[in-house]
Amino acid sequence: xxxxxxxxxxxxAYHDGELSGxxxxxxxxxxxxxxxxxxxxLALRALGRELRSFDARLGEGDPALWSALRDQLPTQRRPxxxxxxxxxxxxxxxxxxxxxxxxxxxxxxxxLAVLPNPGDLSPPGSLRWLRSDGYPAVVLQDDREATIIWVxxxxxxxxxxxxxxxxxxxxxxxxxxxxxxxPISPADLFGRAGGALA
Amino acid sequence: xxxxxxxxxxxEAIGRVLSGDSDxxxxxxxxxxxxxxxxxxxxxxxxxxxxxxxxxxxxxxxxALGRFEGRxxxxxxxxxxxxxxxxxxxxRDKSGRHVALDEGGALEQARGVDAEPDPEVDGVPFGPAAxxxxxxxxxxxxxxxxxxxxSARETLWxxxxxxxxxxxxxxxxxxxxxxVMSRLHYARRQLRERLLEDGLVSAPE
Numbered sequence: 183x184x185x186x187x188x189x190x191x192x193x194x195a196y197h198d199g200e201l202s203g204x205x206x207x208x209x210x211x212x213x214x215x216x217x218x219x220x221x222x223x224l225a226l227r228a229l230g231r232e233l234r235s236f237d238a239r240l241g242e243g244d245p246a247l248w249s250a251l252r253d254q255l256p257t258q259r260r261p262x263x264x265x266x267x268x269x270x271x272x273x274x275x276x277x278x279x280x281x282x283x284x285x286x287x288x289x290x291x292x293x294l295a296v297l298p299n300p301g302d303l304s305p306p307g308s309l310r311w312l313r314s315d316g317y318p319a320v321v322l323q324d325d326r327e328a329t330i331i332w333v334x335x336x337x338x339x340x341x342x343x344x345x346x347x348x349x350x351x352x353x354x355x356x357x358x359x360x361x362x363x364x365p366i367s368p369a370d371l372f373g374r375a376g377g378a379l380a
Numbered sequence: 381x382x383x384x385x386x387x388x389x390x391x392e393a394i395g396r397v398l399s400g401d402s403d404x405x406x407x408x409x410x411x412x413x414x415x416x417x418x419x420x421x422x423x424x425x426x427x428x429x430x431x432x433x434x435x436x437x438x439x440x441x442x443x444a445l446g447r448f449e450g451r452x453x454x455x456x457x458x459x460x461x462x463x464x465x466x467x468x469x470x471x472r473d474k475s476g477r478h479v480a481l482d483e484g485g486a487l488e489q490a491r492g493v494d495a496e497p498d499p500e501v502d503g504v505p506f507g508p509a510a511x512x513x514x515x516x517x518x519x520x521x522x523x524x525x526x527x528x529x530x531s532a533r534e535t536l537w538x539x540x541x542x543x544x545x546x547x548x549x550x551x552x553x554x555x556x557x558x559x560v561m562s563r564l565h566y567a568r569r570q571l572r573e574r575l576l577e578d579g580l581v582s583a584p585e
Contacts, residue, residue, distance in 0.1 A: 187565075198539060232521055234540060240422065243416070247413050250435060251409060251435065255405070255442055
């Protein structure tokens with residue numbers, strides 16, 4: 183891209199309110215110092231005004247539109263949410279952000295592992311809360327075939343799992359060290375021996 | 381533009397419609413019908429056809445509202461419905477009854493309103509000579525807009541008239557943000573060159 187094109191695109195982005203921070207500052211400074219840039223900006227503004235004024239002359243729409251529509255709506259298929267999945271996602275989005283914020287604030291990552299049942303741990307449907315060297319985990323004995331384990335991994339206790347599994351060194355680092363939070367695989371949890379967590 | 385800016389948000393209105401409150405749809409109709417109508421008029425250049433297209437688009441929006449997922453704004457979604465409706469109408473109607481945008485005030489005449497220019501612009505009154513000049517400028521702009529490729533025209537309109545950000549335009553038209561910037565640059569340059577050629581604006585000193 184030619185330097186002149188870059189300059190014009192910057193001016194355009196400034197006019198459209200698309201620049202922020204330092205770039206906006208530098209373009210504003212150039213406009214203040216360079217009469218040609220100032221004229222260019224004024225021309226952009228004038229053109230925008232003319233277009234909006236032109237558009238306004240295209241009319242105010244159809245004031246009777248709602249009346250016409252209202253009479254026809256009953257004959258149309260009634261809109262309906264198809265279960266919760268068809269509701270607008272605004273609420274979900276907000277809840278997602280809230281959840282993400284809470285998760286970040288707590289500095290906790292949740293790893294989920296569905297594991298082949300290594301043995302007869304507990305009755306199906308039972309829930310156990312474990313704590314091993316400060317490393318919390320929830321174990322759901324789903325059925326005789328699988329055990330679901332939620333491991334709550336914090337940066338201050340990463341690696342504790344390795345200790346609990348009596349592995350000399352695991353992917354999260356040696357026991358007692360801190361490390362990045364990451365999902366945990368079944369192999370991480372049960373090691374090569376495939377033993378029980380508790 | 382007489383948009384209903386007050387009242388429930390789009391999201392609230394949609395939620396109410398989906399819960400069975402049909403009247404909540406009125407909020408959306410009244411909020412966006414002017415923009416939708418102008419969009420249709422720009423594409424179809426025929427008052428009746430534009431009115432029909434907007435009506436059809438709102439009926440489609442009503443029927444499909446349950447599928448609206450809120451990934452984009454309601455207007456972005458409606459924009460696509462109106463645009464599709466207009467393109468369908470244009471394909472169906474090859475009669476050539478369309479008039480050029482503002483060609484000799486044809487749109488105003490078709491609407492039966494006074495084709496005289498407003499007595500003031502931006503709050504500043506002006507006399508008959510300025511009014512003629514203004515009318516010429518408007519016609520010049522109409523012709524220059526007419527000469528633009530449709531893609532550039534719509535991009536420019538979404539930015540200057542609807543006030544959409546580059547990211548919103550990119551989402552609405554399904555194009556990259558860089559393309560939005562280059563289309564805007566191209567459209568503006570073309571318009572200005574055309575207006576300069578016609579002597580309707582003066583060149584920067």
